[in-house]
Amino acid sequence: MTTAIPATLPAEFQDQVVQIVSELGVSGYVRLVLDYPGPLDPARLETALRRLLDAEPVLGCRFALEDGQALWRRRDDLDAIAGCPVLAGDDLEATTQAWLAERFDPWQSPNLGIALVRSPAQAGDRLLLRVSHVVADGTAALDVAMALTDLYSRLGDDPDYQPSVNTASRDSLLWLANFKFRDKLGLLLDDLKSLPAALGKRRGLSSTPARFQADAAQLRPRYRTLRLDETRLAAIDRYARAHSATLNDLCLAAFFRAFDEFCPGPAAARLEVVMPTNLRRYAPLQRRPALRNLAGTTAVRIGTGCGASFEDTLAQVQAETLRHKRRLLGTEGQIATLLLARAGFDRKRGLIRRQILADLNRPAPPVLTHFGHTPARRYACDGMAPVGLAAFGEASPVPVFLSALVRMDDRLCVGVCYDQRLGDLRVDAFLKCLEQNLPGSPQHPIPEKL
Structure with a gap:
C-alpha cells in the first residue's frame, strides 16, 4: 500500500x-x-x-x-x-x-x-x-x-523507481526517551557546576547590536578548504595511536594553536572551541532514520594559553574531552532548553533574539563541527565513488569563526565559511597555521621510531 x-x-x-x-x-x-x-x-x-x-x-x-x-x-x-x-x-x-x-x-x-x-x-x-x-x-x-x-x-x-515515503519521527527531543528523572537531574547538576566556566572570560571575536545590523546587510560569504591526502592522514593516524589520542583530539589541539595566533585577545581569557555534537547516540534506533536536527553542543575549554608545544596543548584537550565523556558528551545545557521547548513560537523568537543580541558584546568562541568518518562508497553514483568531500556552514554577521571537519576514507578536509570582512589572507594564514601544527608537517615532524 x-x-x-x-x-x-x-x-x-x-x-x-x-x-x-x-x-x-x-x-x-x-x-x-x-x-x-x-x-x-x-x-x-x-x-x-x-x-x-x-x-x-x-x-x-x-x-x-x-x-x-x-x-x-x-x-x-x-x-x-x-x-x-x-x-x-x-x-x-x-x-x-x-x-x-x-x-x-x-x-x-x-x-x-x-x-x-x-x-x-x-x-x-x-x-x-x-x-x-x-x-x-x-x-x-x-x-x-x-x-x-x-x-x-x-x-x-530502473527509471520508474520511487522510494517509499519516510514516516519516521523527527522529534528532536527523542534522545531523552531513555533518560530517567534522576538522569536528567544529574545533567542539570552538571550544568550548574560548569556555569562559572561558561560565564568566564573567553577568547573570540565580538560585535555590537548596531554593527551586527550593518554587517548583516553587507555580508559577503567566503569559503576556504584545507585538504590532507592519504599519506598525511596516515602519519596523523600513526601519531594518534602512539599518544592514545583520537583524530578529533589532534585536530582540536591544532585548531586551538591556530586560533591562539588568529585571535590573541582578550588577554588573560581562556581558549574555548564550541563543537556541535550528535545526540543520536542516546536516541532509540530507527529502521530508516528521519532527517532532523538532533545535535547538542560541547564547549571544549583549556587554559589561557596553549603551552609551549603541541603535546602540551594535546594534554589539555585530552583532559577536557575526558571530562565531557564522563558527563555524556553533547548534553551540556540541553536540560535547561526543555523550558524553552514548552513556549510558543513567538515567545521562543523573542527570547532567542534578545539573547543573541545581548551576547554580541561578549567574545564569541570559534565553532568546529566534526562530521565524522564517512566512507566514499556511501555517495557512489553508478559505482563511481567521489574522491573529495568538503562541508561548510553559513557565513554569519555574528563574528563567529565557523569550521567543519570531515574525513572521507583516508582523506581529511577542513572547510571554513566566513564573512569577507575577516579577510581572505587572515583566514588563509589560520589554515596554514592549522596545517603546520598537525603532526607530519615540516614544522611538526614525526619521529620514525614513534
Whole structure:
C-alpha cells in the first residue's frame, strides 16, 4: 500500500530554534561539495531530486506559521525547484563559491538544492548540495547526499523507481526517551557546576547590536578548504595511536594553536572551541532514520594559553574531552532548553533574539563541527565513488569563526565559511597555521621510531 505524502508536518523544537536564528542570518544552509572522477547525468540528478522531495516529505516543505503554530507545509512549486543547473567556468573554485554563497531565506528558500560544476580544471564533475539547517543537522545533511546519490544509481537501473515515503519521527527531543528523572537531574547538576566556566572570560571575536545590523546587510560569504591526502592522514593516524589520542583530539589541539595566533585577545581569557555534537547516540534506533536536527553542543575549554608545544596543548584537550565523556558528551545545557521547548513560537523568537543580541558584546568562541568518518562508497553514483568531500556552514554577521571537519576514507578536509570582512589572507594564514601544527608537517615532524 502506498503511503500518502502529508500536507503538513510538525515543526520540531530544534527546527524552530534554527528557524529563528536563521531569520537573523546566523544560520541557514549546510553545504556539501562532492568531487567525482567522471561525469554525472544532470537530467537523472533532477529526477532523483524530485523523487527525493516526495520520499523525504520535510524536504518538500516550507516553514510556516499558522494561527501562531509553527509547522511544515508542502510546497506547491516542487517541479520548479527540482532542478540541477550545470555551471561551467574556467575557475572551478570561483564558480563553486558563487553558487555556495547564495543566502538562505528561511521562509522561501527550498530545503534542498543541487548543482553540477564542470571545469577544465577538473576531469570529473563536482556535485554541490545546499541542505536547509532548519530541517537537518550535519549528520542528516550527509544522509541527504547519500539518499540522493543512491536514488541516482537506482534510476540508472530502473527509471520508474520511487522510494517509499519516510514516516519516521523527527522529534528532536527523542534522545531523552531513555533518560530517567534522576538522569536528567544529574545533567542539570552538571550544568550548574560548569556555569562559572561558561560565564568566564573567553577568547573570540565580538560585535555590537548596531554593527551586527550593518554587517548583516553587507555580508559577503567566503569559503576556504584545507585538504590532507592519504599519506598525511596516515602519519596523523600513526601519531594518534602512539599518544592514545583520537583524530578529533589532534585536530582540536591544532585548531586551538591556530586560533591562539588568529585571535590573541582578550588577554588573560581562556581558549574555548564550541563543537556541535550528535545526540543520536542516546536516541532509540530507527529502521530508516528521519532527517532532523538532533545535535547538542560541547564547549571544549583549556587554559589561557596553549603551552609551549603541541603535546602540551594535546594534554589539555585530552583532559577536557575526558571530562565531557564522563558527563555524556553533547548534553551540556540541553536540560535547561526543555523550558524553552514548552513556549510558543513567538515567545521562543523573542527570547532567542534578545539573547543573541545581548551576547554580541561578549567574545564569541570559534565553532568546529566534526562530521565524522564517512566512507566514499556511501555517495557512489553508478559505482563511481567521489574522491573529495568538503562541508561548510553559513557565513554569519555574528563574528563567529565557523569550521567543519570531515574525513572521507583516508582523506581529511577542513572547510571554513566566513564573512569577507575577516579577510581572505587572515583566514588563509589560520589554515596554514592549522596545517603546520598537525603532526607530519615540516614544522611538526614525526619521529620514525614513534
